[in-house]
Amino acid sequence: MASPLPPLQTFQLNDFRLQCGATLPEATLAYRTHGALNADRSNAIVYPTSFAVTDADVAWLIGPGRILDPERYFIVALNMFGAGVSTSPSDMARDPGTGRFPSFSHVDNVTAQHALMTERFGVDRLALAYGWSMGAQQALHWAALFPHRVERVFAVCGAARTSVHNWVFLDGVRAALTADPAWDGARFTAHPERGLRAMGRIYAGWAFSQSFYRERAFERLGHADVESYLAAVWEPNFLRRDPHNLLSLIDTWQRCDISANDVFGGDLDRALGAITARVVHMAADTDLYFRARDIRAEAGRIPNGEYAELRTVWGHRAGNPDGSPGDEAAIRDAVERLLAR
Amino acid sequence: MASPLPPLQTFQLNDFRLQCGATLPEATLAYRTHGALNADRSNAIVYPTSFAVTDADVAWLIGPGRILDPERYFIVALNMFGAGVSTSPSDMARDPGTGRFPSFSHVDNVTAQHALMTERFGVDRLALAYGWSMGAQQALHWAALFPHRVERVFAVCGAARTSVHNWVFLDGVRAALTADPAWDGARFTAHPERGLRAMGRIYAGWAFSQSFYRERAFERLGHADVESYLAAVWEPNFLRRDPHNLLSLIDTWQRCDISANDVFGGDLDRALGAITARVVHMAADTDLYFRARDIRAEAGRIPNGEYAELRTVWGHRAGNPDGSPGDEAAIRDAVERLLAR
Numbered sequence: 258m259a260s261p262l263p264p265l266q267t268f269q270l271n272d273f274r275l276q277c278g279a280t281l282p283e284a285t286l287a288y289r290t291h292g293a294l295n296a297d298r299s300n301a302i303v304y305p306t307s308f309a310v311t312d313a314d315v316a317w318l319i320g321p322g323r324i325l326d327p328e329r330y331f332i333v334a335l336n337m338f339g340a341g342v343s344t345s346p347s348d349m350a351r352d353p354g355t356g357r358f359p360s361f362s363h364v365d366n367v368t369a370q371h372a373l374m375t376e377r378f379g380v381d382r383l384a385l386a387y388g389w390s391m392g393a394q395q396a397l398h399w400a401a402l403f404p405h406r407v408e409r410v411f412a413v414c415g416a417a418r419t420s421v422h423n424w425v426f427l428d429g430v431r432a433a434l435t436a437d438p439a440w441d442g443a444r445f446t447a448h449p450e451r452g453l454r455a456m457g458r459i460y461a462g463w464a465f466s467q468s469f470y471r472e473r474a475f476e477r478l479g480h481a482d483v484e485s486y487l488a489a490v491w492e493p494n495f496l497r498r499d500p501h502n503l504l505s506l507i508d509t510w511q512r513c514d515i516s517a518n519d520v521f522g523g524d525l526d527r528a529l530g531a532i533t534a535r536v537v538h539m540a541a542d543t544d545l546y547f548r549a550r551d552i553r554a555e556a557g558r559i560p561n562g563e564y565a566e567l568r569t570v571w572g573h574r575a576g577n578p579d580g581s582p583g584d585e586a587a588i589r590d591a592v593e594r595l596l597a598r
Numbered sequence: 599m600a601s602p603l604p605p606l607q608t609f610q611l612n613d614f615r616l617q618c619g620a621t622l623p624e625a626t627l628a629y630r631t632h633g634a635l636n637a638d639r640s641n642a643i644v645y646p647t648s649f650a651v652t653d654a655d656v657a658w659l660i661g662p663g664r665i666l667d668p669e670r671y672f673i674v675a676l677n678m679f680g681a682g683v684s685t686s687p688s689d690m691a692r693d694p695g696t697g698r699f700p701s702f703s704h705v706d707n708v709t710a711q712h713a714l715m716t717e718r719f720g721v722d723r724l725a726l727a728y729g730w731s732m733g734a735q736q737a738l739h740w741a742a743l744f745p746h747r748v749e750r751v752f753a754v755c756g757a758a759r760t761s762v763h764n765w766v767f768l769d770g771v772r773a774a775l776t777a778d779p780a781w782d783g784a785r786f787t788a789h790p791e792r793g794l795r796a797m798g799r800i801y802a803g804w805a806f807s808q809s810f811y812r813e814r815a816f817e818r819l820g821h822a823d824v825e826s827y828l829a830a831v832w833e834p835n836f837l838r839r840d841p842h843n844l845l846s847l848i849d850t851w852q853r854c855d856i857s858a859n860d861v862f863g864g865d866l867d868r869a870l871g872a873i874t875a876r877v878v879h880m881a882a883d884t885d886l887y888f889r890a891r892d893i894r895a896e897a898g899r900i901p902n903g904e905y906a907e908l909r910t911v912w913g914h915r916a917g918n919p920d921g922s923p924g925d926e927a928a929i930r931d932a933v934e935r936l937l938a939r
Contacts, residue, residue: 420808420811420812421811421812421814421824422803422807422808422810422811422812424811424824425799425802425803425811425824425828426803428799428803428828429774429796429799429800429801429802429803430800432774432792432795432796432799432800433770433773433774433777433796433800435792435796436774436777436778436790436792436793436795436796437777437779438778438779449777451773451776451777451781452777454773454777455770455773455774455776455777455796458766458769458770458773459770459771459773459774459800460770461766461770462763462766462767462769462770462804463803466763467761467763467886467887467889467891468891469763470761470762470763470765470766471761471762471763471891471892473762483762483765483766487766487769545808545886546808548808550808550809551812
């Protein structure tokens, strides 16, 4: 977005009961709207955030000629719980009994988002739920838990259930972050610089494909060598985040399973089968943790699901293609085709 | 090996000059021999170790009917420098000037191994240099630096040059290990339990393929769930190692380039082209860091190089197929065919 961002707004939820059992007397969902809701309220798009970003970090793809067009759609960019903008450990009290922060699930995220869209905006039915990575997980939760509310889903590089391997990748990140001297076994007593830097370096190996590095694509992004790329991009990317928030988000991601709730009782087929929206479930062929094979399998179990694939060296990051015009064009065109149906 | 291991032996190298410029007044190469050298000394196999293991840890594949047969071959299992058996940081002095340990390269490893084989055993020509992972890197160094000494190479899941992506993976591991509170910026002041546990969990995500976890193959190995698998196998795997040795090995691996020496001056094509041995360069199709594509490309640049591929969910670990009988059979058969040529 070349133009300044619209103002950040908030929606209060009182006595908001989380899936983990805790009740938050006041939960805040922070969001930003781009574009205008039309008269019959039929042009709303929800765009929930991905891991360790704010909605502002991923607003670049909203704009005329970009993936989400605010001249035609009313785009509501939604900050996940735990990411430091909506209610998050950084502004919460710990449970006095356990000493822990309550755990957020994507059920909590989409329940709050659903309340916002229906109560504040009077939107009965979304034109589209769009998301990348953990955002795709939320978009799919929307469609499974509120099937009558969702006309279409565009999920890119995300899955309805976090795979075991993805869980292992995340657990390595979690273990590195909590290896930091500032971790006392329950909380960080200072900003964990070492752990956050390590997290960035680990993440860098997973977020792109091996071929991204083979082609030295970081040079095209302006970095002289791989070490300076990691130091300039990946370390700061996490150094500026709150570490308790990162642990909260990792927890949400590790436990993500669209069927792990009272509605579906752990039956993934039933959860995917409950989706009535037209779904494009798009993978990147080189994604190292949301694997194309897993996404294809899920797409085949969604009644109106369609599998699509990006051919790219950008790996998982192809789904947030800032800097990868080819992937952006492929996503934009696929979104446009979906919205035309 | 059901039978007890042969005794560990040592070979002393005096005033051993390392590629980094340091000279070790006394370096020790620790090895174990399996089987007997024949009369014309034509049946010797070198089997250098892989990352973070001793030769004993990977001796299981030596035995009648296994990959390396001690009834027909004289197998010399060689401990890499830095791994705690041959000369390693755990028994070395730091450089008084820099406060650092000298850096080991695979040139150093194979130079010492070459001295052992020629001086102690009078072996002019190896029947085979066999290695997995960093062991494969050493086997390829043997063939490039001592082409007249090597009849055959079997390199499985390893490359002559560490790829940029592999470097990034290793740098994440290094960063996690040194995130530990015991790291003071130059050394560990205590055993870094947190860092080593984190290292194990990170490694677990890379060492096997995503499909290994998708299939829950750890259950077939006797583990109830993925968390207990990581806790029972991957954490102890590194907790028992010396952390300075691990950093030394990571350094050797990160800098591995068969051409980065005075002989080849950085010209990889020339280094690969200098190999006269018959080489089987075998990849695993699902290896996440020694990628099949890279190995295939290297094989094509070795005059008598042949590319082979394991089809497996075991990823990188398929090349050390303890627990994967299908991969073991494929490697054993390919080694047998190579030795028959």
